[in-house]
Amino acid sequence: MPRKSTNDYGYIPDDGYIPDEIMPESAAAFDALAGKYDASGTPAVTTWESFRPEVEKRAEEFDAMRKNGYLILWWIIAKVAGIPLWRSNQSNIGSCAGWSAGGGYMMTVLYQMFLGAFRFNPVNPLAMWLVTKNWSRSGGQSMSNVLIGGNRHGNWPVEIVGSDPLSVNKNMVLQSANVASLLQFGACRLPGVGRALATIIILCLRAGFVVCIGNSVKVSGARTNAKGLRQAILGGTWAHATVFDGYIVVDGEVFLHWTNSHGDRYKGADRFDSPESGCWFSVDQVIQFCSGRYVDAFAITYSEAEVDTERKSLAPLPIYATAT
Numbered sequence: 597m598p599r600k601s602t603n604d605y606g607y608i609p610d611d612g613y614i615p616d617e618i619m620p621e622s623a624a625a626f627d628a629l630a631g632k633y634d635a636s637g638t639p640a641v642t643t644w645e646s647f648r649p650e651v652e653k654r655a656e657e658f659d660a661m662r663k664n665g666y667l668i669l670w671w672i673i674a675k676v677a678g679i680p681l682w683r684s685n686q687s688n689i690g691s692c693a694g695w696s697a698g699g700g701y702m703m704t705v706l707y708q709m710f711l712g713a714f715r716f717n718p719v720n721p722l723a724m725w726l727v728t729k730n731w732s733r734s735g736g737q738s739m740s741n742v743l744i745g746g747n748r749h750g751n752w753p754v755e756i757v758g759s760d761p762l763s764v765n766k767n768m769v770l771q772s773a774n775v776a777s778l779l780q781f782g783a784c785r786l787p788g789v790g791r792a793l794a795t796i797i798i799l800c801l802r803a804g805f806v807v808c809i810g811n812s813v814k815v816s817g818a819r820t821n822a823k824g825l826r827q828a829i830l831g832g833t834w835a836h837a838t839v840f841d842g843y844i845v846v847d848g849e850v851f852l853h854w855t856n857s858h859g860d861r862y863k864g865a866d867r868f869d870s871p872e873s874g875c876w877f878s879v880d881q882v883i884q885f886c887s888g889r890y891v892d893a894f895a896i897t898y899s900e901a902e903v904d905t906e907r908k909s910l911a912p913l914p915i916y917a918t919a920t
Contacts, residue, residue, distance in 0.1 A: 612690030612736040613810040613837040615890040619738040623892075626740035626785065629747065639782030639898045641747055644796070647784045647897060654803035662845070668804060669842045669853065670706040671871055677709060679716050682754075684873035685859040686722070687761040690736050694725025695857035696808040696837040697742040697896075701751050701781050703841045703855075704899040707804040713907040719779060722761040723752035723769045731766055739810045739837060739892040743783045750776035750900070782897040790887040797882060797893060801843035801852050805895045810837040812888035815856065818875040824867035825851060825876045830884055840882075844868065851876040 616623035629641035658668055674681055682702065686695045698721020708714045728737055728745035756772045757764050769776075786796050786807065797807050814832040821827040823846045842853030846867070855874035856862075862875045870876070877885065886893070 612686070612692040612694075613835050614693075614736040614738045615810065615835070616738050616740050616892045617890060619741065622738045622740040622744070626744050626783075629744065630785075638747060639780055639900060641743075641782060642784045642897060644784055644787055647895070650897075651799055651803045651805060651895075654805075655799055658803055667868070668707070668710060669844070669868060669870075670703040670806075671869070673706045673710050674716070677706075677716065679706070681871060682718050682759070683859070684855055684857050684871070685761075686857045689722065689733055689761055691722050691725040691761065692857050693737045693739055693742040693808075693810060693837040694728070694745075695721045696739070696810070696839050697721065697746045697781075698724060698751055699855060699857065700806040700808045700839050700841070700896045701746060701779070701899050703806045703839070704781065704896045705901045707806070708899060708901060709904075710804070713904040714901040715904045717779065717902065718754045718759070719751035720754050720757045720759055720761065720764060721751070722764045723757050724749055724776070726764060726766070726769065736835070739808060739894060742837075743808070743894050746781050747783055748780070749773065750778065750780040752776045753779065778902075779900055781899045784895045784897050786893040786895055789891055791883050793886040793891065793893060794879070794882040797840055797886070798843070798850065798852065798879065800895045801840055804843075805897065807840040807893055807895050808837065809840060809885075809891065809893040810835075811885060811891040813885045815854070815875070818862040818864060820864045820866065821876075823847060823849070824865070826862060826864045826866040826870060827851075828854065828862075828875045828877050828881055830881055833888070840877075841874075842870070844876075850879050852879075852882055853877075 630643050724745045727749050728741045800807050812833050814834040815828050816831040817829040818826050839855045840852050844851050860872035862872050
């Protein structure tokens with residue numbers, strides 16, 4: 597099947613994300629992994645039909661904890677656990693798809709820490725992205741390819757490859773592949789577009805499952821709304837991959853948190869002290885974000901992480917809301 601010209605999609609800036617429609621072979625390769633459990637223990641790639649019951653069950657569990665005062669947001673979990681936040685900045689390399697998947701991996705580990713005994717190990721998303729690009733630093737990459745990379749190869753910790761995207765060394769990455777293979781993740785392609793896809797994304801975030809998304813609807817800025825949330829302003833187009841990573845209900849209204857990979861662009865006060873690399877979306881904005889000319893979305897279902905043998909209890913971390 598021939599690739600479509602990027603001209604078929606209008607102007608696609610070189611932010612790094614290539615729609616799966618332009619790389620159908622990578623989308624087919626990702627879908628072919630669904631339902632197969634690797635003998636080596638690689639986390640499974642699953643279909644939405646098989647994953648949905650787990651999401652619905654955990655969404656109910658998380659909702660119950662929220663009603664009991666828990667504030668379940670990854671950066672709050674990191675703060676309580678004493679974990680410094682990583683810098684969400686891909687520098688001048690078009691690796692946004694890699695940063696979406698790598699950032700999503702780390703956020704998922706934090707949500708798993710909330711529920712159980714895991715240790716957090718920061719990773720440099722560029723290393724996995726370079727593997728999927730056959731070491732090329734130019735051009736973009738599809739969401740399917742980076743999620744195959746995160747599932748098959750894993751993620752490289754900063755203690756080995758450093759935290760600077762520009763300093764990642766090919767030989768260092770190859771020599772430490774065995775370490776990366778301990779930090780793999782499972783994934784699920786999310787079906788639909790527009791309201792149908794937005795509904796699924798909201799359900800995933802209710803349950804603490806991070807969603808990586810590539811799309812054409814641009815976040816042009818942010819401003820603090822009447823509820824005290826630093827909320828997104830949508831306008832214009834891009835070809836970019838980002839992450840939905842948090843869920844909150846304020847005065848009966850649902851908001852999802854979103855993170856970019858271009859640094860702290862979203863200044864201003866925020867009721868929940870969210871990192872300035874991101875902001876909040878209303879439900880209508882999530883629908884709009886999913887309604888552009890192209891969109892690919894995936895949930896990270898499980899992130900491999902070292903077990904914390906010092907943590908005796910699997911009870912949720914004592915993280916309570918300071919605002920509701």
